[in-house]
Amino acid sequence: MTSPEDLRPLLGILGGMGPMATAHFYRRLIERTPAHRDQEHLPVVIWADPTVPDRTQALLGRGPSPLSAMLTGVSWLTQGRATCVAIPCNTAHAYLDALRAHTDVPILDMVSAALEACRTFQPSLKRIGILATEGTRIARLYEAAGERLDLQIVHVPPATQTRYVDRAIADVKGGGDMARARDDIAAAVGELREAGAELAIAACTEIPLVAGGAQRIMPVLDSASALADQALAMLLPRP
Amino acid sequence: MTSPEDLRPLLGILGGMGPMATAHFYRRLIERTPAHRDQEHLPVVIWADPTVPDRTQALLGRGPSPLSAMLTGVSWLTQGRATCVAIPCNTAHAYLDALRAHTDVPILDMVSAALEACRTFQPSLKRIGILATEGTRIARLYEAAGERLDLQIVHVPPATQTRYVDRAIADVKGGGDMARARDDIAAAVGELREAGAELAIAACTEIPLVAGGAQRIMPVLDSASALADQALAMLLPRP
Numbered sequence: 424m425t426s427p428e429d430l431r432p433l434l435g436i437l438g439g440m441g442p443m444a445t446a447h448f449y450r451r452l453i454e455r456t457p458a459h460r461d462q463e464h465l466p467v468v469i470w471a472d473p474t475v476p477d478r479t480q481a482l483l484g485r486g487p488s489p490l491s492a493m494l495t496g497v498s499w500l501t502q503g504r505a506t507c508v509a510i511p512c513n514t515a516h517a518y519l520d521a522l523r524a525h526t527d528v529p530i531l532d533m534v535s536a537a538l539e540a541c542r543t544f545q546p547s548l549k550r551i552g553i554l555a556t557e558g559t560r561i562a563r564l565y566e567a568a569g570e571r572l573d574l575q576i577v578h579v580p581p582a583t584q585t586r587y588v589d590r591a592i593a594d595v596k597g598g599g600d601m602a603r604a605r606d607d608i609a610a611a612v613g614e615l616r617e618a619g620a621e622l623a624i625a626a627c628t629e630i631p632l633v634a635g636g637a638q639r640i641m642p643v644l645d646s647a648s649a650l651a652d653q654a655l656a657m658l659l660p661r662p
Numbered sequence: 663m664t665s666p667e668d669l670r671p672l673l674g675i676l677g678g679m680g681p682m683a684t685a686h687f688y689r690r691l692i693e694r695t696p697a698h699r700d701q702e703h704l705p706v707v708i709w710a711d712p713t714v715p716d717r718t719q720a721l722l723g724r725g726p727s728p729l730s731a732m733l734t735g736v737s738w739l740t741q742g743r744a745t746c747v748a749i750p751c752n753t754a755h756a757y758l759d760a761l762r763a764h765t766d767v768p769i770l771d772m773v774s775a776a777l778e779a780c781r782t783f784q785p786s787l788k789r790i791g792i793l794a795t796e797g798t799r800i801a802r803l804y805e806a807a808g809e810r811l812d813l814q815i816v817h818v819p820p821a822t823q824t825r826y827v828d829r830a831i832a833d834v835k836g837g838g839d840m841a842r843a844r845d846d847i848a849a850a851v852g853e854l855r856e857a858g859a860e861l862a863i864a865a866c867t868e869i870p871l872v873a874g875g876a877q878r879i880m881p882v883l884d885s886a887s888a889l890a891d892q893a894l895a896m897l898l899p900r901p
Contacts, residue, residue, distance in 0.1 A: 441700040469708035
């Protein structure tokens with residue numbers, strides 16, 4: 424019998440937050456891999472526990488911390504010999520330092536990856552609009568990474584957050600009205616443009632699933648795709 | 663820290679054969695779950711090793727056996743406390759008995775699930791057309807399950823297998839010409855109808871990704887969806 428040690432590199436995905444965002448990230452990873460047959464793709468292990476407590480509720484002080492459940496997942500992935508971990512959930516990155524302290528295996532940073540991808544896409548970029556959960560906003564995840572990269576971060580007004588962005592995320596998570604979710608995201612992107620943003624990041628991994636129409640207003644970069652590209656750059660053999 | 667033992671049920675997916683089929687199955691599983699928020703979805707662990715040797719080549723005696731690599735995956739999933747295992751690759755079911763002999767954890771049977779879903783869809787059904795790999799054909803996986811359910815199995819002629827079905831599967835696996843792959847599958851479904859099939863099964867998990875157009879000729883049931891329904895029936899709490 425072959426052993427898991429034979430599979431190097433092995434990407435570990437700490438998923439389930441939410442499940443559809445994990446499936447979307449895995450699909451983007453496959454699509455962006457320059458492979459012509461199964462055997463050229465990256466070996467991947469996925470831990471997808473959708474029962475992890477809601478990250479935004481915890482950051483707002485309204486619910487239990489997700490950290491313990493996330494640590495279980497990281498332990499399981501690294502005991503399974505993952506050589507690198509990716510977390511396709513922006514809000515979960517509020518716990519990135521605590522997760523990194525728990526393991527020697529590198530854990531990728533989707534927030535920095537998304538901002539760096541924007542800079543590559545448009546080097547003169549100054550102001551970036553963020554479509555995210557309330558948790559990502561209040562944890563100031565994009566502000567912290569933006570400061571390092573000298574990028575200004577723009578959010579939608581609080582009323583728009585509740586009315587459009589939060590509702591669209593809930594619709595994707597709950598199998599709700601996808602047409603309305605698309606309109607909601609387009610409305611939010613319109614407001615980001617009015618606030619001076621030059622492009623937007625779909626900074627909640629549910630949003631790319633309903634951001635197609637909003638692309639007509641301004642470019643909307645997918646943080647999950649940026650994370651996939653970072654994982655591939657780190658783990659695939661150089662050509 | 664919570665422990666993996668707290669996650670029961672926990673579906674283990676032996677994936678990577680191919681990667682895109684695994685992502686498709688995971689997506690179908692999520693879509694078919696009657697959940698309104700993340701926490702109502704099934705916890706899932708996925709082992710996706712795309713370096714597993716090609717199943718069809720092995721069954722044709724032209725390549726190494728995939729069994730050892732598949733056993734590694736099953737061991738990893740069951741050591742991770744999976745309470746049930748699903749394999750979203752029809753051809754891999756040629757090794758189902760050997761995999762079941764290796765573990766006490768139940769392993770679902772996608773081939774039987776697909777045929778039973780057809781019977782539910784159309785109870786008077788007699789003849790079912792199969793779109794599959796050469797490996798699934800020569801291992802007579804659908805014939806064996808069809809006999810138990812008193813269903814006749816129809817395949818495309820060998821020339822159509824090579825010219826259309828194998829080429830379409832290779833296009834999906836390799837990121838090839840998807841428009842051509844859709845035409846290829848439609849042509850194969852047309853031939854199955856001429857041979858008397860009343861409906862078809864997309865019995866290779868790459869095929870549903872390009873079977874949309876063929877649905878105009880006759881219903882094409884997705885074996886991955888049938889497997890997802892079987893997993894949900896077994897693992898979700900009854901309402």
